[in-house]
Amino acid sequence: MVVIGGGFGGAAAARALVAADPRLAVTLIEREAVISTGPGSNAVIAGLRDAASIRFAAAAIPGVTRRQGEAVAVDPLARRVRLGDATMLDYDRLILAPGVDIDWDGLPGYGRAAAEIMPHAWTGEAQTILLRNKLAAMQDGGTVIMSIPASPIRCPIAPYERASLIAWFLKTHKPRSKLLVLDAKEHFSNQANFQAAWKALYPGVLEWVGLPDGGRVTKVEAAIGRFETEFDDHRADLGTIVPPQRAGAIAVAAGVADRTGWCPVDPATFESTLVPGIHVIGDAIIAGAMPKAAHAAGEHARACAAAIVASLGGAPFTPMRLENICYGLAAPSYGFSVRGAYLPNGKLLNEIAGSAKTSPQDAPAEMRAREAEEADGWYRQITAATFA
Numbered sequence: 001m002v003v004i005g006g007g008f009g010g011a012a013a014a015r016a017l018v019a020a021d022p023r024l025a026v027t028l029i030e031r032e033a034v035i036s037t038g039p040g041s042n043a044v045i046a047g048l049r050d051a052a053s054i055r056f057a058a059a060a061i062p063g064v065t066r067r068q069g070e071a072v073a074v075d076p077l078a079r080r081v082r083l084g085d086a087t088m089l090d091y092d093r094l095i096l097a098p099g100v101d102i103d104w105d106g107l108p109g110y111g112r113a114a115a116e117i118m119p120h121a122w123t124g125e126a127q128t129i130l131l132r133n134k135l136a137a138m139q140d141g142g143t144v145i146m147s148i149p150a151s152p153i154r155c156p157i158a159p160y161e162r163a164s165l166i167a168w169f170l171k172t173h174k175p176r177s178k179l180l181v182l183d184a185k186e187h188f189s190n191q192a193n194f195q196a197a198w199k200a201l202y203p204g205v206l207e208w209v210g211l212p213d214g215g216r217v218t219k220v221e222a223a224i225g226r227f228e229t230e231f232d233d234h235r236a237d238l239g240t241i242v243p244p245q246r247a248g249a250i251a252v253a254a255g256v257a258d259r260t261g262w263c264p265v266d267p268a269t270f271e272s273t274l275v276p277g278i279h280v281i282g283d284a285i286i287a288g289a290m291p292k293a294a295h296a297a298g299e300h301a302r303a304c305a306a307a308i309v310a311s312l313g314g315a316p317f318t319p320m321r322l323e324n325i326c327y328g329l330a331a332p333s334y335g336f337s338v339r340g341a342y343l344p345n346g347k348l349l350n351e352i353a354g355s356a357k358t359s360p361q362d363a364p365a366e367m368r369a370r371e372a373e374e375a376d377g378w379y380r381q382i383t384a385a386t387f388a
């Protein structure tokens with residue numbers, strides 16, 4: 001078994017495979033020695049957490065061979081993976097869990113050089129720290145502009161948590177400043193809760209412009225802080241871009257991504273519908289109703305490993321019920337959650353009727369504080385389970 005990507009999905013899959021059958025030879029390939037997580041990074045940007053608190057050594061899992069390096073090619077016929085140092089690894093089954101890459105062609109004017117001026121802070125610690133530092137350095141009275149792309153993206157709730165925590169930072173540390181959020185969507189995850197929180201906590205600080213009012217950014221000019229939308233032109237003292245995304249590049253190289261940039265899979269076994277013998281899990285897949293989230297990636301891993309072990313033993317496999325929970329913070333001690341359960345249906349994962357639960361809009365302050373604490377507990381638990 002070879003697993004590519006040692007993030008939330010891949011590490012969980014490697015762990016589940018050896019737990020299910022310790023005789024399996026499992027190799028986990030991860031290019032980074034140290035991983036900085038997406039969850040928690042919005043709090044780092046707002047100065048609520050230290051960058052070191054979301055940084056973990058890549059998982060060293062008992063019974064799993066760890067290879068640090070980048071997988072650069074997959075030969076599905078020979079069932080072989082090539083690493084950047086030209087090492088070849090043969091596999092019987094391959095699991096790809098590469099997460100997302102930024103689609104650098106997705107927003108005119110935005111590229112690697114522009115990201116040094118208008119950070120995306122969506123992948124990698126350097127970008128998170130860059131945005132934190134630029135926010136801290138901006139003069140009071142400045143305007144931050146944040147652009148959010150159309151779906152699908154990694155963690156649909158995260159842009160709105162980020163907007164909230166940037167607004168919290170401005171209100172607390174630079175009270176004459178403003179945040180303008182330009183959104184290519186009309187509706188978003190946990191919208192009623194976020195918008196109620198913004199109204200209560202950040203009046204005059206955070207302004208959200210959705211798709212019907214010209215929120216879709218069509219072009220940026222980073223050097224002059226310019227955001228062009230379908231209706232208007234805006235200038236930022238500090239710009240930040242939630243970038244358009246696609247499956248990690250190795251998925252494209254392996255032939256498991258389709259023209260959308262994402263990977264179609266059998267939603268019960270997570271085997272690619274394009275290339276037999278390769279399974280894809282986590283953010284990289286076309287998942288239907290199940291959001292791209294760390295929790296979800298771990299659930300894909302659990303089902304995928306069980307399906308592989310069953311098929312190796314010639315046993316039947318019953319599709320599993322998968323769950324997800326996502327927490328969002330609107331401020332410190334002000335959290336809410338959205339949860340759901342999912343079952344394979346045709347090519348996608350469908351939400352089970354009645355399983356969706358969102359924190360109530362009229363929740364008292366104690367419940368918001370409790371959910372913020374639960375978010376912290378969830379983070380401690382999932383990072384310990386993934387990286388310990």
Ligand SMILES: Cc1cc2nc3c(=O)[nH]c(=O)nc-3n(C[C@H](O)[C@H](O)[C@H](O)COP(=O)(O)OP(=O)(O)OC[C@H]3O[C@@H](n4cnc5c(N)ncnc54)[C@H](O)[C@@H]3O)c2cc1C
Pocket residue numbers: 004005006007008009010029030031032035037038039040041042069070071072097098099100121122123154155158248249250281282283284292293294295296297325326327
């Ligand atoms: C700002 C932000 C906030 C978020 N908050 C939450 C949250 O509160 N709750 C939640 O559930 N989710 C959250 N997420 C989403 C979460 O980070 C992802 O859903 C999760 O990481 C997906 O897991 P994955 O295994 O698919 O990808 P990842 O965890 O990104 O793992 C992919 C790994 O593969 C490695 N890799 C990629 N290509 C190769 C290659 N070719 N060779 C070797 N290694 C490779 C990468 O280095 C990476 O470590 C957030 C994300 C962001 C950006």
